[in-house]
Amino acid sequence: MKQELKSAVSKKVHEEKVQNKLQNKSKNKIYIPAQKKAQIEITFHWIFVLIAGAAILIFFIVLTNNQKKDSVQELSTIIGGRMAALLATIQQNPDSFQTLEMLNAEMVFRCEQDGHTYSLKDGKSRIQLETEIIFTPQIVGGSKPIVWTKLYAAPYPVTQILYLSDEKTQYIFIDDPLTKPYYDMLPVNFERMLVVKDNIKNITDQGFRQYIIVAPSYKIGLNSLQNAVLRKSKIVDLSKTNTEKKVLFYDPNSDEINKYQNSSAWKPYVNDEVLLGAIISGDEKLYGCTMEKLMHTARIVGEINLNRTNQIANIEKTIPECNYFFGTGVLQDYINITITNSTYPTNNYNNLNSYIEAINTMNKDMAKPNCPTIY
């Protein structure tokens, strides 16, 4: 009995020791009740979901942004390509006028170090206008574009000049003998207005993007125009058109007002077709870019005409009636001088114009004895 009691006690002691051991073990470990474990698990579960969800959301936002940029780029390329083809085709119709379909996008024309270019307003890629003879204001679009072509001759046909504007650009002519002829030349579909000098102060902003004011002097525009119109204006001064055949592009919002006092601010033009281009663009840089290309084209076409004249001269100089024109070399000299004087920038085109007139006179004289004419 004593032994049985002893073994029962030792068993109990052993069990207690085991239980104590268990309690000590559980004291050393972090003991979390089952309910709290589930709560933490759910919290981590939600944190994990939030992180994954945020990652997917950010991914889609980045994708959408990139897609938006790419679609603008794509639109810019497509419009640019279509516009280039359209303008090239329209340009082949001399002395024509067209109003095109509504152009929702705005195109910006620039003349900078990379040359004469245009692009969509929000687009990055720029399309080069390498050989296109096109006079435009700085921005065209957001309305119906207006296209007009006229032949530039020197005096043989050189190329079609393309004038591109739109319904959001208004041409305000200050009534004067210098400006009125050009107001009459401009097709009625252009947004144009003839204003008497005394009524300049009454010109109000009618929501056009730009106003190009054609004035007998830029000072007339400055003193009288309302600020709302002046802010969006550029002035084309025709005061020297009768004397020196030069035009001034005045920007009333420019920081360099003093530069307009220099004689170098006045830019020469060859004839009325080119002056119309100056009026349509209203911008000195864009005018300069187009003039350089026009003069280069004129030189190349001049070389072709000179070459043709030499070929014909070899055959026709033996004919007495045509000997004066082809045998003396006078015609070739005139064409050579015309080629040499077709440059931009230059001081003036007086020499060019006088030899253009000389070739024109000679061409008429050649037609009388039935000699092959230059053009």
Add this chain to the structure above:
Amino acid sequence: MVNIKNNKCNNNCKKGQLQSGETVVVIIIVIIMIIVGLVFFVNSKNGSIQTEKQNMNDINAMKIAVIASSLNELKCSDSNVMVKTCFDYYRLKAFKSTIDADKQEAKQYYYFVFKNSKITVRIMMFNSTVENVTLYDYNNSANKSSTPTFIPILINNPISNENYFSILEVKTYS
């Protein structure tokens, strides 16, 4: 209840593991669907780009053909009146020799106009011979295939005052 002695989980533990695994699998499936969608989108975009490129090539070919047939430096004229769809025979020769001699950087100028293309005038002379005048020929692209456009043109000889039928062939290399 945890049986520490045997260190085994009972059903509750397995349920928790299954639930976490479920979330992970759902996210993996979503990512796979997104990837499949993106691949499909990129492929369709590629197709539309190829179509647009072909359209642009066709437009370009037509543009060059229209410009070539309308060049003022080739047109015949009578008393300062230009005649449409008529080229002057001596202007053709002069045009070719001006480009060949690269006068006034003519080669570069006409490259900007005609790009990679070949422009030929096939003149049917009266004695049944055909005179070919290649006005422009340049191709620096790897692609040698071309899209030809044919335009009938009249050729006038201003000295003999004879007219010849001819075909203006414009090949553009895309």
